[in-house]
Amino acid sequence: MKLFDWRWLAVSSVLAVTLMARAEARPQYGGTLHVTTRAALTSLDPADSSQSASFAQENILRLIFETLVSIDDAGRIHPGLAIGWKPAANERRWHFQLRRGVKFQDGTLLTPEIAAASLRAANPAWTVSADSDGLVVERDVADPELPAELALPRNAIARRNSGAAPIGTGPFRIGEWQAGKKLVLAAEEDYWSGRPYLDSIEIEMGRSFRDQMTELELARADLVEVAPEQAHRASLDGRKLVISEPVELVGLVFAQDAKTPEEKSLREALALSIDRASIRNVLLQGAGQPAGALLPNWMSGYEFVFPTDSDLARARRDRDQSRNVPAWKLGYDANDSLAKFLSERIALNARDAGLQLQPAAGATGDLRLVRASYTSPDPWLALAGLATLGGVATTKSAGSVEDLYASEQALLNTRRIIPLFHLPVVYAAAPTLKGWTLRADGSWNLADAWLGAR
Amino acid sequence: MAGGPITVTFRRKLLAVFALTVFVTVAGVGGLVLILTRQAFEKNEDQRTSALFTQFQGEFTRQGEEVARRVDAIAGSEPIGRMATALSATAADSAAYFDLAKSLADTHRLDFLELVDSRGIIISSAQSPAKFGYPENDFENLTATAERTPFLMQQELPDSTALAMMAVRTSRVGDHPIYVIGGRRLDKSFLAAIELPADMQVLLYMNRGDHFSSEFLIDPSGSTAVPSTLVTLIDSVRQYNQETTGIVHRSADQGDDELFHAIPLRGVGKDHPLLGILLIGSSRRSYVELKRHIRDSALLVGGGGIVLAILLSSWAAARVTRPVELLARAAHDVAAGDWDARVDVPGNDEISQLAESFNRMTSELLAQKERTVQAERVAAWRELARRLAHELKNPLFPLQLTVENLLRARTQSPELFQEMFQESAGTLLAEISNLKKIISRFSDFSKMPQPQLQVVNLNETLRGVAQLFQAQFEAPGRLPIECKLELDSHLRSIAADPELLHRAFSNLVLNAMDALPNGGTLVLRSRQEDANEIIEVSDTGSGLTPEECERIFTPYYTSKQHGTGLGLAIVQSVVSDHGGRISVKSETGRGTTFRIELPADRQSVEHLGNPDTPAKSIL
Secondary structure, rough: OOHHHHHHHHHHHHHHHHHHHHHHHHOOOOOOOEOOOOOOOOOOOOOOOOOOOOOHHHHHHHOOOOOOOOOOOOOOEEEEEEEEEEOOOOOOOEEEEEOOOOEEEOOOOOHHHHHHHHHHHHHOOEEEEEEEOOEEOOOOOOOOOOOOOOHHHHOOOOOOHHHHEEEEOOOEEEEEEEEOOEEEEEEEOOOOOOOOOOEEEEEEEOOOHHHHHHHOOOOOOOOOOOOOOHHHHHHHHHOOOEOOOOOOOEEEEOOOOOOOOHHHHHHHHHHHHHHHHHHHHHHHOOOOEOOOOOOOOOHHHOHHOOOOOOOOHHHHHHHHHHHOOOEEEEOOOOOHHHHHHHHHHHHHHHHHHEEEEEEEOOOOOOOOEEEEOOOOOOOHHHHHHHHHOOOOOOOOOOHHHHHHHHHHHHHOOOOOEEEEEEOOOOOEEEOOOOEEEOOOOOEEEEOOOOEEEO | OOOOOOOOHHHHHHHHHHHHHHHHHHHHHHHHHHHHHHHHHHHHHHHHHHHHHHHHHHHHHHHHHHHHHHHHHHOOOHHHHHHHHHOOOOOOOOHHOOHHHHHHHHOOOOOOEEEEOOEEEEEOOOOOOOHHOOOEEEEEEEEHHOOOEEEEEEOOOOOOEEEEEEEEEEEOOOOOEEEEEEEEEEEEEEEOOOOOOOOEEEEEEEOOOOOOOOHEEEOOOOOOOOHHHHHHHHHHHHHHOOEEEEEEEEOOOOHOEEEEEEEEEEEOOOOOOEEEEEEEEEEEEEHHHHHHHHHHHHHHHHHHHHHHHHHHHHHHHHHHHHHHHHHHHHHHHHHHHOOOOOOOOOOOOOHHHHHHHHHHHHHHHHHHHHHHHHHHHHHHHHHHHHHHHHHHHHHHHHHHHHHHHHHHHHHHHHHHHHHHHHHHHHHHHHHHHHHHHHHHHHHHHHHHOOOOOEEEEEHHHHHHHHHHHHHOOOOOOOOOEEEEEEEOOOOOOOOEHHHHHHHHHHHHHHHHHHHOOOOOOEEEEEEEEOOOOEEHHHHHHHHOOHHHHHHOOOOOOOOOOOOOHHHHHHHHHHHHHOOEEEEEEEOOOOOOEEEEEEEEOOOHHHHHHHOOOOOOOOO
């Protein structure tokens, strides 16, 4: 009897522990997720281009709004609000079939007319029309990248009423909105893909990296941003970090084209003078990768062929080809301490090569230090975005890797952009945050996230 | 007298002397006071500057000690110890510490902090975080000053340069020391900590670059205007690297001027480079206002004194100079021929005695003159009588002999009487004629006419005289006389009476011929001397004695046996009537020269006619 009792007790205990562990791993409904961001959004309209793009903006908009299609890390297109698409007229006309039964957060049914109006607001140059089961997008030239472009957050479908915030079809609806400060999202009970586990998400905006980390330490935030250069230290402090693939390009962008071969040589000398390895090791604290190309390797697959090592001797030779060495003014974002340090270090490196570079806070200058996120996992779209940043016109034509390489090489040969680093986005999450994922392009997926016991 | 020399009277001189004395006295006293004031001001200025510099040094030392204390604390802090320990490992990576300096500098409130390894490579820099991995400037000098007193240093920042008070300390773990180089910026707040008197200011110039730049001038007052004189002062210190003093003008008002002492501030190292210049300025307003006050007072006192001196000295000078003026006027009257002039000066002082002596002197001179005139008049009458007696006696004696011969012949030789009568009658007529001539000469001398002025060419007149006597120079029965004409062709025409001049020159020629009984040379010479035309008549005769020279122009005086003594007197009269002067120079045995100076009165000549017109010939 006694032996039986002990066996029964042991089996019961193992069963209980197993059940408890399964209960801990099983998603739970309810709870409020607290998120902090550095960006301070001033608008929740996806088509509003007045505010600078940021990962936070795109992630927040994805919680409220949805796009017709989505794109995965490999650049493949997946259905979203559209369940099918078909090109016509040599890819100048695209037909998208809308998912049926999808409702906006105010209960309005998503119709082709509303979707077409939303796309027209975001893309005034497009010709978008509705038909019986979907909408048609027409372009003047062949646009094979149109589906990928429709996956961009700015092309999310929104229903706009004058005087009110736009309404989306996403898993969360706007509960409270204080522009630039705070956004409270509530779970959409009738979300077409199923109610999210979280009851609400509170997003505090405009918080510095230091403040965000403090909030996390004080358990007042569940998900915070971490500066890439602070990731190493945060990991040493035992933080649970999630790091994306490199999704941000740090580079120098000249304000104008190089007018003479000598000027191109000077720009080449500048590119060769920068000791990217030391900068990555010290200023970036090992984060990111030195960049010799515009697109990161995970996106293009050939980035490793571009050299990143500094070559001071060659830089001096290039510099000596010019009799007149101008004093360049290097502008950087005054609110970005990393940009300041990077600019000063670049100026020191340039001085070693005999170049004159004077860092100055502000957007103006002969060249600027920029941090640009890739607009899309699609390399063509990403390259087109960088070309726009550098003031160079390029075409968004899908093609082979060789074509992509040639396009990128051509863009680099303009010497308008000098790539320096590819940086990831880094987040630190509280242990209670479960089920969330960070995609390679740095976007959240909080629709399936839930909060475990503290 | 328009155009003439300004007559400065004794009274004016006396006034000028009085006024000048007052002016010089006031100016001297004012200048002396100014010099003493300036010296006192400069002495005071030096003391104030010295005190301010001492205060600066004290503040520098105090803050330097504070910097050293903080750098000490950092060097001994746990983060530095941990870093030094970690870096002492062979494969240690210093990248993790690149921002340590910034956090330590913030914690210890230092403006500058750099952590440098034993090779002089910057591990972390608070002021230039991007400088990690670069070598520290002037590392050897810096490490040599480790553990010593704070020092000045220029800090290169990413976008500027700053002057800093630095200290170096070492944190040593194992064989690889870590140098902690920290400091504070010398800026407005540092200067503001120096307590300044109200009228003083202190500036700091950071010596950088080849030329002055206002961006390197630290001015706690916030003034942005940098006068050029201050730039010059700074450049002087930069050039010579020594203390300099100069006045800085901030406006046209001298009261805004400042006296600046520029003191070089040097850094550490072998050459002690000039890193900065401390400028201690002191307003000169008080000095300028004091100087103005002294100057205005001196001008007021001096001006008033001069006016008062003029009034008083006018009164005094009038009292002093009036008797002198009376004396001068009386002397002038006496000189003008008024021998009755008298000076009436009451009192018993020197001037009164002088006036009395003057009166006595004029009285005696008048009496003496009257006696002299009377004596001369008597002498002249005697001479005239003697001359007349002599002249008349010569013809009278033959007359007497002739008459006595006639009488004797009538009584003793009646047959010869008729013949003798005829002869004697001729003799008598001849002598009577001679007597008439003598009387005629005297009559002519007494009736010398006034000159009738014409434009006369003296050279022509002299040539006429020479031509007139040419026949006599070569007359048979006497030894020949050579007549030479040495005439100045540029001789000017004068206003004169040609007939009188001809007569005068003829008399001189006759006189010369008389002096040349044995022949010789006669020279007629003309030339210009200043405003006068000079005529000279020279002979190579026996010459005159000095006594003869003195008396030769006296009327009726003659050294010749048959002369009347009127020839040269007539010449002198003619020359005198033309405003000229005649003189004689003679040497016994070598000849005599008569020199006539005739004034060339251009106005008279122009009044009479065109001077270029040849003179009217008198021949």
